[in-house]
Amino acid sequence: MTAADLVPAEPAPWATFAARRAEGRIPFQHCWSCERAVFYPRVLCPHCGSVELEWRDSAGVGVVYSATYLPARDGGGRHVLLVDLDEGFRVMGSATDDAGAYAIGSRVRGAVDVGNPEAEPRFVFAEEGPR
Amino acid sequence: MTHALRGSAVIRGVAESELGEVGPHRFPLDLLGEAVAGALADAGIAKSEVDGLFTAVGGRMMSNLDVGEYLGIAPSFTDGTMIGGSSFVSHVHHAALALQAGACKVALIAYGSTQRTDQRRPGRLPYPPELPSYEAAARPVHPVTGYALAAARHMHEFGTTREQLAEVAVAARRWAQLNPKAFKRDPLTVEDVLSARVVATPFTTLDCCLVTDGGGAIVMTRADAYTDRGTAPVYVLGAGEAHSHRSISQMPDLTTTSARESGRRAFEMAGLRPADIDVLELYDAFTINPILFLEDLGFCAKGEGGAFVEGGRIAPGGALPVNTNGGGLSFCHPGMYGIFALIEAVRQLRGDAGERQVAGATTALAHGNGGQLSSQVTAILSSEL
Ligand SMILES: [Zn+2]
Numbered sequence: 001m002t003a004a005d006l007v008p009a010e011p012a013p014w015a016t017f018a019a020r021r022a023e024g025r026i027p028f029q030h031c032w033s034c035e036r037a038v039f040y041p042r043v044l045c046p047h048c049g050s051v052e053l054e055w056r057d058s059a060g061v062g063v064v065y066s067a068t069y070l071p072a073r074d075g076g077g078r079h080v081l082l083v084d085l086d087e088g089f090r091v092m093g094s095a096t097d098d099a100g101a102y103a104i105g106s107r108v109r110g111a112v113d114v115g116n117p118e119a120e121p122r123f124v125f126a127e128e129g130p131r
Numbered sequence: 132m133t134h135a136l137r138g139s140a141v142i143r144g145v146a147e148s149e150l151g152e153v154g155p156h157r158f159p160l161d162l163l164g165e166a167v168a169g170a171l172a173d174a175g176i177a178k179s180e181v182d183g184l185f186t187a188v189g190g191r192m193m194s195n196l197d198v199g200e201y202l203g204i205a206p207s208f209t210d211g212t213m214i215g216g217s218s219f220v221s222h223v224h225h226a227a228l229a230l231q232a233g234a235c236k237v238a239l240i241a242y243g244s245t246q247r248t249d250q251r252r253p254g255r256l257p258y259p260p261e262l263p264s265y266e267a268a269a270r271p272v273h274p275v276t277g278y279a280l281a282a283a284r285h286m287h288e289f290g291t292t293r294e295q296l297a298e299v300a301v302a303a304r305r306w307a308q309l310n311p312k313a314f315k316r317d318p319l320t321v322e323d324v325l326s327a328r329v330v331a332t333p334f335t336t337l338d339c340c341l342v343t344d345g346g347g348a349i350v351m352t353r354a355d356a357y358t359d360r361g362t363a364p365v366y367v368l369g370a371g372e373a374h375s376h377r378s379i380s381q382m383p384d385l386t387t388t389s390a391r392e393s394g395r396r397a398f399e400m401a402g403l404r405p406a407d408i409d410v411l412e413l414y415d416a417f418t419i420n421p422i423l424f425l426e427d428l429g430f431c432a433k434g435e436g437g438a439f440v441e442g443g444r445i446a447p448g449g450a451l452p453v454n455t456n457g458g459g460l461s462f463c464h465p466g467m468y469g470i471f472a473l474i475e476a477v478r479q480l481r482g483d484a485g486e487r488q489v490a491g492a493t494t495a496l497a498h499g500n501g502g503q504l505s506s507q508v509t510a511i512l513s514s515e516l
Contacts, residue, residue, distance in 0.1 A: 014263040040265035040381075066287070066385055068279035069332040070272060080271050080331075082280055082380055092266040092380045104287040122268035 013041035021121050024112045026058040028089050039089035058085045060110035067102045093123035134400040138516045140227035141354045141364035144174025145474040148346035150463045151314050152247050159188050160201045162346030163243025170348035175361030183208045183235030185222035189466050208235040215501025216414055219470035220508035224370035226351045243346030244465035266378055277379030277503035279331035282419035284385040291437035297324035299418040300337050300460050302446035307457025309487035314343050315461040338418040340459035347470035365480045366513050371396025374506035390427035390507040397509035405429040409492040410479045412472035414500035415458040424498055452489045469499030480514040
């Protein structure tokens, strides 16, 4: 690590987050002081208060921490998941397959859906292995 | 050693406004004003004597200024703590501190909402933007998604069942049937709850609180003042606050709320234990809430809340009376219910609760919840010091 790798107090965490997410990445920050993941992005570490935060990208693999399914009144519906990513942070996301169940504790792999220009890019997860 | 705040402040007056659906020509401050007039009359204290104002009104940036202007009150101490539905229990704590410090002599806590009527108004009120959100892209429906995620996790970790959640709604309805002011009083069974429309698994519509209009107000003074007026005082023996997050994805553990800390602080100040409490008023925004709070406040062990509520234990005639007015699930829920938990606790301690009166109740616990299990505030009240 060199000083050049360190990002000083990030002036616009949301802008950086949104720009990286638009490129299909799952961005988070790493705190150089306490070595913990920081999500959502901030200008200081909520664990230790350090401002020495570095942007990183998650591989998108994790475990379902909790899940709920919201049926639509006209049929169909959607999942809302909380996923604990292996890098050590939790995100809210959607599911690629809006049928079936996403069991709490199951392994999932996520990506960023940037396909709909009308909608904000979203984190979508699929169960690892055959469904 | 006795905590300096224990029993130093009293609640002297309480009242609700008209509840339910009040029609399109009235607004939140009208209901707040109705409740204030009622609470002052109940306390035997004139509006001109109010010098401490504690309020939170949804969607208003400067609630205290709006409310002070509307009521014609220019307070010497003002507190607009806004932590969702738990705000008013927090106001009781803050009022006790302000009264003890001499910052004010008569504290007024007030709330009003026309949430139900607002749904029918053209051009709904603009709320302040809350962007950016790191959750919005997943399209959660606030607040039900957050509570559903907590319930799903509780079921996964502890084997809590769908039926046990439903028992909470059924108990609330049975209490509501004893309360003529309750919004929903028709019979309700576990089967009815399970077969209702699913909103967000595991919840159906009947696991979710009502959407009503309503206002409430509370008048407090020091215990050693105004002893010649109004109804018998209810002592504030203990109060505790805690909050841990705002958005559900930031909640450290979805099965443990910071009611653990707020409850510990309130019990320590009161010098009491859960076994000493006669009646509980727990903010039941969703059926999982009382289960979590019974655990976190120490009425049963973590994970045992589902089994604890089985068999009508918290219903009329059960071993532990919980939400004796019918709660947010069946009595009234205008968006921030906490003030109604307090009002019901006071009514029970005064013996004013009619058919639903818990015989011989001298201690009550009122617990407020705000956000998405985010903020937890506990107050312990008693008719005796
Ligand atoms: Zn850190």
